[in-house]
Amino acid sequence: MLKFTKTAIKDVYIIEPQVFGDNRGYFMETYSESDFKKAELNYNFVQDNQSKSKKGVLRGLHFQKKHPQAKLVRVIKGEVFDVAVDLREGSSTYGKWVGVLLSEENKKQLLIPRGFAHGFLVISDTAEFVYKCDEFYHPEDEGGIIYNDKDINIEWPIIDAPILLSDKDKKHPTLKEAKISFKL
Numbered sequence: 001m002l003k004f005t006k007t008a009i010k011d012v013y014i015i016e017p018q019v020f021g022d023n024r025g026y027f028m029e030t031y032s033e034s035d036f037k038k039a040e041l042n043y044n045f046v047q048d049n050q051s052k053s054k055k056g057v058l059r060g061l062h063f064q065k066k067h068p069q070a071k072l073v074r075v076i077k078g079e080v081f082d083v084a085v086d087l088r089e090g091s092s093t094y095g096k097w098v099g100v101l102l103s104e105e106n107k108k109q110l111l112i113p114r115g116f117a118h119g120f121l122v123i124s125d126t127a128e129f130v131y132k133c134d135e136f137y138h139p140e141d142e143g144g145i146i147y148n149d150k151d152i153n154i155e156w157p158i159i160d161a162p163i164l165l166s167d168k169d170k171k172h173p174t175l176k177e178a179k180i181s182f183k184l
Helices: 033-038
Strands: 003-006 013-016 019-022 025-028 047-054 058-064 071-077 079-086 097-103 109-112 116-122 126-133 142-144
Touching: 058 079, 071 079, 071 097, 071 116, 079 109, 079 126, 097 109, 116 126
Parallel strands: none
Antiparallel strands: 003 013, 013 109, 019 025, 047 126, 058 116, 058 142, 071 109, 071 126, 079 097, 079 116
């Protein structure tokens, strides 16, 4: 059974699995359509993705413009600080963010609905990150916001490594420059 905890932003949830462990290891269910439906969260996930990154890698803040994706994200090795930024038109939390520490130890997941930018910072030596999406990836539809936008003011953890960005992520505009909002 999955435990769903609301965050400070409507429709973003921290999800915790029930872990069954003994001297052999552990077992947990990471997704259950019936648990999601009981929580009145109706998603049809169509794609699973996985990435591996080293300490200091910051991926984000990403979204798709015409094909927004809901994501269910978790870490299977290491630790990341994961962030969702509300970009929903008319939302009382537009431009606000929520962040959570995801790790192989705490086994928490973050459910990010459509209409959000998403990113994460690796704070362990390496991290393996997996996520389900309810829309397929469309490379021509990529969008992003710079991770250190002063108006959003994400409080990224301070780590003893430089921040490593892709060339694409270095060029993202601020939220004001992007002028993005999702009508959902």
